[in-house]
Amino acid sequence: MTQSSPLTIDAARSAVQERKTTALALAEASYARIQKEDEQIGAFLTLCKERALEQADRIDRMAAEGKPLPPLAGVPVAIKDVMSTRGVRTTAGSKILGHYIPPYDCTAVARLEAAGAVVLGKTNCDEFAMGSSNENSAFHPVHNPRDLSRVPGGSSGGSAAAVAADMAVVALGSDTGGSIRQPASFCGVVGLMPTYGRVSRYGLIAFASSLDHIGPLSNTVKDAATVLRTIAGRDPMDSTSADVPVPDYVAELEKPVRGLKLGVAKEYFGDGLDDEVRHAVESAIDKLKTLGCEVVPVSLPHTPYAIPTYYLIATAEASSNLARYDGVRYSDRAAGVKSLSEMYRRSRDEGFGAEVKRRIMLGTYALSAGYYDAYYLKAQKVRTLLTRDFEEAFRRVDAIVTPTSPTAAFRLGEKSNDPLAMYLADIYTVTADLAGIPGISVPCGETRETLPIGLQILGKHFDEATILRLAHAYEQAA
Amino acid sequence: MKVTEKDVAYVADLANMDLSAQERAGMLRDLNSILGYIDRLNELDTSNVEPMAQVSDRYGVDETKQGSERFAYAYREDSVEGLRKSLSQESALENAPDADGTFFRVPKVIDR
Numbered sequence: 001m002t003q004s005s006p007l008t009i010d011a012a013r014s015a016v017q018e019r020k021t022t023a024l025a026l027a028e029a030s031y032a033r034i035q036k037e038d039e040q041i042g043a044f045l046t047l048c049k050e051r052a053l054e055q056a057d058r059i060d061r062m063a064a065e066g067k068p069l070p071p072l073a074g075v076p077v078a079i080k081d082v083m084s085t086r087g088v089r090t091t092a093g094s095k096i097l098g099h100y101i102p103p104y105d106c107t108a109v110a111r112l113e114a115a116g117a118v119v120l121g122k123t124n125c126d127e128f129a130m131g132s133s134n135e136n137s138a139f140h141p142v143h144n145p146r147d148l149s150r151v152p153g154g155s156s157g158g159s160a161a162a163v164a165a166d167m168a169v170v171a172l173g174s175d176t177g178g179s180i181r182q183p184a185s186f187c188g189v190v191g192l193m194p195t196y197g198r199v200s201r202y203g204l205i206a207f208a209s210s211l212d213h214i215g216p217l218s219n220t221v222k223d224a225a226t227v228l229r230t231i232a233g234r235d236p237m238d239s240t241s242a243d244v245p246v247p248d249y250v251a252e253l254e255k256p257v258r259g260l261k262l263g264v265a266k267e268y269f270g271d272g273l274d275d276e277v278r279h280a281v282e283s284a285i286d287k288l289k290t291l292g293c294e295v296v297p298v299s300l301p302h303t304p305y306a307i308p309t310y311y312l313i314a315t316a317e318a319s320s321n322l323a324r325y326d327g328v329r330y331s332d333r334a335a336g337v338k339s340l341s342e343m344y345r346r347s348r349d350e351g352f353g354a355e356v357k358r359r360i361m362l363g364t365y366a367l368s369a370g371y372y373d374a375y376y377l378k379a380q381k382v383r384t385l386l387t388r389d390f391e392e393a394f395r396r397v398d399a400i401v402t403p404t405s406p407t408a409a410f411r412l413g414e415k416s417n418d419p420l421a422m423y424l425a426d427i428y429t430v431t432a433d434l435a436g437i438p439g440i441s442v443p444c445g446e447t448r449e450t451l452p453i454g455l456q457i458l459g460k461h462f463d464e465a466t467i468l469r470l471a472h473a474y475e476q477a478a
Numbered sequence: 479m480k481v482t483e484k485d486v487a488y489v490a491d492l493a494n495m496d497l498s499a500q501e502r503a504g505m506l507r508d509l510n511s512i513l514g515y516i517d518r519l520n521e522l523d524t525s526n527v528e529p530m531a532q533v534s535d536r537y538g539v540d541e542t543k544q545g546s547e548r549f550a551y552a553y554r555e556d557s558v559e560g561l562r563k564s565l566s567q568e569s570a571l572e573n574a575p576d577a578d579g580t581f582f583r584v585p586k587v588i589d590r
Contacts, residue, residue, distance in 0.1 A: 099573070100573055101572070101573060103565050103569045103570070103572065103573075104565075195537070195538070196533045196534060196537075197533070197534050197537070197538050210531065210532040210533065234551070236552075236554060236561050237561055237562070239549070239552045240532070240534040242534065242537070242538030242539075243538070243551035243552075244538045302522070304518070305518065305519055305521075305522060307515075308515060308516040308517075308518055308519050309519065311516065312516060319493060323493075323494070326494075327575060328574065328575075328582050328584055329570075329573065329574055329582060330573035330574065331575075332575060333575035333576065337585055338585060339585050339586065340584055340585055340586070340587045341494075342585070343584060343585050344494045345494055345495060345496045346496070348493075348494055348495050349495055349496050349497065352495075354501075354504075357495060357497065357501065357505070358505065358508055358509075360493050360495070361486070361489055361490065361493060361505055361509060362509060362512060362513075364489050364492050364493040365481070365489045365509065365513075368488075368489060368492060375516070377529055378519050378520075378524060379519065380529030380530050380531060381524035381527040381528070381529050381530075382519055382522060382524060382527075383529070383530040384527050384528055384529065384530040385522065385524070385527060387530060387533070387536075419508050419512065420511055420512055420515055423512075435533065436533030436534075436536075436537060461533075461537040461538065462537065462538060
């Protein structure tokens, strides 16, 4: 099956249902593409062909019996390597988990498979999802399929690249400070971060527990809606997964956008925003206006404080979460250690990369006696202010539109020696993670160098339906 | 400089890392640069602002209720099995760098 435009979930499922192709053939085609392309791109860390072909066979037998297939039947998917997969190595992009084989499945992965999806393998990412360029992977960097000299964004860079290069139809990523939306923007695909609590985090390797979200990357908004519908909803295994009804996001897509109020905040169009990105995003907003949306200026005055707040809270939580890598139960242990203390220290020294160590240090410092109030507690208070900004704005608007990232994809190596410059790549995305609101990035044109640009649409808590509807309307009109 | 070499050593110790001399020097530079940027939070008066540790106690809960009753949906029976069957001992030890079939094995804790 050759495609000029990328395969969608519906096209794959109906082709399998109508016996025009088989799930096996779709999986084999994906693997052939990975074989051909991925040496240059580096999107995958581990392939699980046996698991994929077993699942494909199960789907094909259902199709042969004429049974109605589930919504993602036969759809080749890729999973960011921070989500546990039973029997399939899960590294979080870290050397310290280089040999870890989880004994259970992440809920989001299990739900995809229960809906018929075929898991091809695990995608590369920044180590423990800490990074904005995928250069922090302990294994190898990912190259942007649109320009191999550029980064795919991060931390879900492998997932974004796998979808952009048609190696997978959709992928799961995780977003703690922008790690789904920013790589989606850099690679020219759709990336959705759901509301905090919308999707269970059970089986997600924790980075910052109050900020971690699982969500889809896809070629179309409709595919993102289909995946969200599949993975969303209460899971008793994650006590923070919310007991809020899950609407039919796909059906909701077709509702009109006319009359919706879109907030535009000047704080997201200030210094540091690349002119070409600004122009593309403003054109996208104009397009939404022609579709009948009303643009309303809003103010999110605490926005300049989002990055410092984020880098305190995320690192504080990370320093605590990553204490579990001790060389005892599942992480690698340094060789030749003679005492318990030496085992901890050397295993962590050897197992963690530079950025992970930096964040553990910053987080430990922010939580340490004498600094807790000045840093961690202060950041938690500013988090309240940032969240109130959105609450105020959402009294007057249905969604807020911004650029996803201040620039298009930068070059490999361009920011890797300057942590602060790298952190600023997340300037438009971190606030949504802090407030727990959903956000989507949808492609909105290209730079002169044909690099993709992303439009970000932020919504109210548990109102993914509205941002999906807007993104879909924009995508169809663009 | 906010962070000194002594602080770096102290914090690395808290975090159970040794760090090489080169890593410590890099950490000193990076932590000072990042904390310098973070200092802008002090421009904000937060004396009357409640801290926010998480979002899940504010959204998606039963707002008519108070305290832990807001999370009543997350209650479960206190049963031996819990929500799922425990991992078998074999499975739980499978990823350990060193185990003897019953226990995780670690270097000696106390030297005599």
